[in-house]
Amino acid sequence: MTSEGAVCLLSGGLDSATAAAIARSRGFDIYALSFDYGQRHARELQAAVRVAEALGAKRHVTLRCDLRAWGGSALTADIPVPRGRSLAEMEKAIPVTYVPARNLIFLSLALGWAEVVKARRIFIGVNQLDYSGYPDCREEFLRSFEQTANMATKAGAEGGRFVIEAPLVHMSKSEIIRAGTALGLDYGLTWSCYTGGERPCGECDSCLLRAKGFSEAGMPDPLLAREG
Amino acid sequence: MTSEGAVCLLSGGLDSATAAAIARSRGFDIYALSFDYGQRHARELQAAVRVAEALGAKRHVTLRCDLRAWGGSALTADIPVPRGRSLAEMEKAIPVTYVPARNLIFLSLALGWAEVVKARRIFIGVNQLDYSGYPDCREEFLRSFEQTANMATKAGAEGGRFVIEAPLVHMSKSEIIRAGTALGLDYGLTWSCYTGGERPCGECDSCLLRAKGFSEAGMPDPLLAREG
Secondary structure (H helix, E strand, C coil): CCCCEEEEECCCCHHHHHHHHHHHHCCCEEEEEEEECCCCCCHHHHHHHHHHHHCCCCEEEEEEECHHHCCCCCCCCCCCCCECCCHHHHHHCCCCCCCCCHHHHHHHHHHHHHHHCCCCEEECCCCCCCCCCCHHHCHHHHHHHHHHHHHHCHHHHCCCCCEEECCCCCCCHHHHHHHHHHCCCCHHHCCCCCCCCCCCCCCEHHHHHHHHHHHHHCCCCHHHHHHC | CCCCEEEEECCCCHHHHHHHHHHHHCCCEEEEEEEECCCCCCHHHHHHHHHHHHCCCCEEEEEEECHHHCCCCCCCCCCCCCECCCHHHHHHCCCCCCCCCHHHHHHHHHHHHHHHCCCCEEECCCCCCCCCCCHHHCHHHHHHHHHHHHHHCHHHHCCCCCEEECCCCCCCHHHHHHHHHHCCCCHHHCCCCCCCCCCCCCCEHHHHHHHHHHHHHCCCCHHHHHHC
């Protein structure tokens, strides 16, 4: 018996690793997809390779698609990454680390691969609770994408239905960490920091939200334990 | 006075060149976007460079994004391109030259660039009349994309509205050729053939539809005149 495939967007971070672990726990063959899009460093892509391997992915593609061609984000242009912000500050406005249309671009590419391998599910690790700043992490965007996806494709025109699975969308960071831990996911394999030093910087929004999540989950972060 | 920008998807073919010429005639600054996505040959990308230059594009980006990573089309995998088909045969089913999710991928990337340069219009040269086979050339897909685009972006979340301009969507190939000719577009700069020989093959669907268009418009194809 061949299991059904699912394309899983895998950044190398904590959230997408958890979403992919959930896909695996539901019995899907994992087609892991990462993007070398000109982000500030390669550490998260190395983490994605480790996570894909740990999850026994059927295939892992790292696609190069250089969004530095137009920049427009602290992750793809020479704009400083904010440091040491409070949660209140983070929630005040869409941050400069927003990459224009990134999740739409990634989901569209995932859809292309899904159609080729006859997968109908795409897993994405967005969550709108702990970081509502990004418009493309909201459920309403995902549902709209799903409709568009079904009109954009041969499979959709022939009656197939693509489903965007965002199992974390309404979970807090600590709930995500507890869920992944329960599935045996080793968060020491993941990388969240926006900068690419030897150790996580501990001060960017991504490090701060990760630390808050582990703290609220009452667990040490295995990445810090390992590297400390 | 700075004119408003528009991102124009430019494949190097006849349709997208016409759509970009229409954008220019409406006074937009052209941000031309082409994709090196693993298509069978580079001739159409060379054509795109010529067209962008002829239209006085403000900038032209050719982005590499290799869809051969998963293939699934006669344009991105080792699947033969059909030859010598009648229109009736072409219209019977979605052809093997369909590239999974291609227009959705291209529009999503165009949207990212548009947001960065504060353009609100994206021009795409799809038409559903003369080649209804591709699901992602239909108006309903474009309107759905527009809605998704406005939810996917910071600009959309802040009240901006992106508009997908598909001026050719309900035109026949001969009407397109007449419109571009009236705007002074030199179709000798464009390339439509799916294969990459010295001269257009004259037998693939794209060559056949182009020939039919010029014939119905009562004009010689300047590309053939030039190369002949």
